[in-house]
Amino acid sequence: MKYKDYYEAMGVARDASQEDIKKAYRKLARKFHPDVSKEARAEEKFKEIGEANEVLKDPEKRAAYDRLGSHRVGQDFTPPPDWERQYAQHGTADDLGGIDLGDLFAGIFGGAGTARNTGRRARAAAGGSGGFAMRGQDFEVAITLDLKDAFQGTEISLELAMPEFKPDGAMRRVNKTVKVRVPKGVVDGQKMRVPGKGAPGLGEAPNGDLYLNISLRPHRWFKPNGSDLYLELPITPWEAALGASVEVPTMDGRVRVKIAPGARPGQKLRVAGRGLPRPGAAAAGDLYAVLQIATPAHLSAREKALFAELAQASSFDPRAHFDG
Numbered sequence: 001m002k003y004k005d006y007y008e009a010m011g012v013a014r015d016a017s018q019e020d021i022k023k024a025y026r027k028l029a030r031k032f033h034p035d036v037s038k039e040a041r042a043e044e045k046f047k048e049i050g051e052a053n054e055v056l057k058d059p060e061k062r063a064a065y066d067r068l069g070s071h072r073v074g075q076d077f078t079p080p081p082d083w084e085r086q087y088a089q090h091g092t093a094d095d096l097g098g099i100d101l102g103d104l105f106a107g108i109f110g111g112a113g114t115a116r117n118t119g120r121r122a123r124a125a126a127g128g129s130g131g132f133a134m135r136g137q138d139f140e141v142a143i144t145l146d147l148k149d150a151f152q153g154t155e156i157s158l159e160l161a162m163p164e165f166k167p168d169g170a171m172r173r174v175n176k177t178v179k180v181r182v183p184k185g186v187v188d189g190q191k192m193r194v195p196g197k198g199a200p201g202l203g204e205a206p207n208g209d210l211y212l213n214i215s216l217r218p219h220r221w222f223k224p225n226g227s228d229l230y231l232e233l234p235i236t237p238w239e240a241a242l243g244a245s246v247e248v249p250t251m252d253g254r255v256r257v258k259i260a261p262g263a264r265p266g267q268k269l270r271v272a273g274r275g276l277p278r279p280g281a282a283a284a285g286d287l288y289a290v291l292q293i294a295t296p297a298h299l300s301a302r303e304k305a306l307f308a309e310l311a312q313a314s315s316f317d318p319r320a321h322f323d324g
Contacts, residue, residue, distance in 0.1 A: 004051075004052075006051075006052035006055055006056055006065065007052075007056070009048050009049055009051075009052040010024045010025065010028065010049060010052050010053065010056065011024055011028070012024050014066070018057065018059070021053070021056050021057060022057065025049060025053040025057070028045075028049045029046065029049065029050075029138075029140060030140055032045040032046040032049065033046055033139075033140060033141075034046055034161060035139070035141055035159075035160065035161065036140075036141065036142050050137070134201065134202045134203065134205050135201050135205045135206055135207075135208060136198050136199035136200050136201040136202075136205065136206065136207040136208035137163060137198055137199035137208045138198045138199075138208040138209050138210070138211065139160055139197075139198045139199070139208065139209075139210050139211065140210075140211040140213065141158055141160070141210065141211070141212055141213070142212075142213045142215065143156060143158075143212050143213070143214060143215070144214075144215045144216070144217055145182065145186070145214060145215070145216055145217065146216070146217050146219075147216055147217065147219040147222060147224065147251070148251070149182065150184070150185070150186050150187065150188075150214075150216055150224075150276055151184060151251045151252075151276055151277070152184050153181070153182060153183050153184035153185075154181075154182050155179060155180070155181050155182070156179070156180050156182060157177050157178070157179050157180075158177070158178045158179075158180065158210075159175050159176070159177055159178075160175070160176055160178050160199075160210075161173040161174070161175055162174055162175075162176045162199050162200070163199050178197055178210065180194055180197060180210065180212070182212070182214075183279055184276075184277045184279070185227065185276055185277035185278055185279040185284075186214050187214070187216075187224065187226055187227060187276065188214065188215060188216040188224050189214070189215070190214045191211055191212070191213055191214070192211070192212040192214060193209055193210075193211055194209060194210040194211070194212065195209050196208075196209065197209065197210035198210050221249060222251070222287075224275075224276065226285065227275050227276045227277070227278050227284065227285030228275045228276075228285040228286050228287070228288060229251070229274070229275045229276065229285065229286075229287045229288070230287075230288050230290060231248065231249070231287060231288070231289050231290065232290050232292050233246070233248060233269070233289040233290060233291055233292065234292045234293075234294040235259060235263065235291055235292070235293060235294065236293075236294065236296075237293055237295060239259060239263070240259070240262070240263040240264070240265075240291070240293050241261065241262065242261055243258070243259055243260050243261035243262075243263070244258075244259045245257070245258050245259070246259060248269075248271065248287075248289050250271065250274040250287055251274070251275075251276075252274075255271060255274065257269050257271060257289060259291070263291055263293075264291065265291055265292055265293045266290065266291065266292075267290070267291045268288045268289065268290055268291075269288070269289040269291065270286055270287075270288055271286065271287040271288070271289065272286050273285075273286065274286065274287035275287050
């Protein structure tokens with residue numbers, strides 16, 4: 001049999017905790033998932049870490065694997081004399097005291113299980129009897145949405161390479177379209193779990209889950225911060241000095257806001273409830289209009305004359321604090 005070092009594949013020490021193994025698997029699965037990874041040999045590496053995780057995450061299978069000792073990767077070796085007796089010779093031939101020897105060998109030795117167990121896998125995959133059950137694989141996918149989709153919700157279609165078992169028990173991947181409803185109110189950077197939308201489970205086991213890593217595309221006006229939105233609102237110098245009532249765009253129409261006399265650049269005007277919806281909350285996020293004082297690039301002769309008259313009449317000195 002050829003030895004595979006599952007600890008090396010997962011990048012963890014042999015005495016790693018179950019939590020360390022879980023964290024390592026999640027990190028590597030994100031890195032090498034063939035749907036999103038740009039790494040060389042991503043699909044091969046993804047299968048390798050999945051195989052390692054199937055053994056190391058199960059305390060019984062891990063204990064059986066550890067009893068084999070440490071060998072050089074790819075080295076031919078023979079299990080200890082009492083290994084099969086300890087882990088296989090109790091219970092029936094197909095139910096080895098809670099450890100399926102065929103499953104364990106298939107995981108540890110890359111498919112070296114017996115023909116009997118291969119047939120058992122095929123029967124289970126085909127929905128027959130045999131008692132074999134395995135929870136479906138989870139999928140993690142990065143998606144990018146428009147801000148409008150986050151505001152009102154949307155439905156997306158994803159192409160996922162789902163594992164499928166052939167009648168002989170061999171596994172292949174088949175592209176399948178999965179439709180997912182994204183509720184309104186998702187935010188940039190959110191990780192959303194969609195239960196049961198992963199790979200089908202085998203036997204009576206449940207389907208895996210789908211995890212969506214959500215990013216929002218830049219919007220021409222609004223910048224999201226959680227459920228709040230920020231908008232740069234340009235106003236004229238006279239609107240800043242005298243005050244004004246101006247229209248402000250929101251995600252669902254325009255509203256009027258009042259600008260008090262003496263407004264300053266960078267000042268924020270809060271428009272309550274005009275941000276993104278908050279799932280499960282009564283009120284949505286807020287919209288913040290950040291004032292920017294805009295000056296005209298070109299002036300008519302009349303405008304120049306009025307500005308000159310204002311300059312002569314005004315005693316305002318914005319640089320007075322530099323004196324002394």
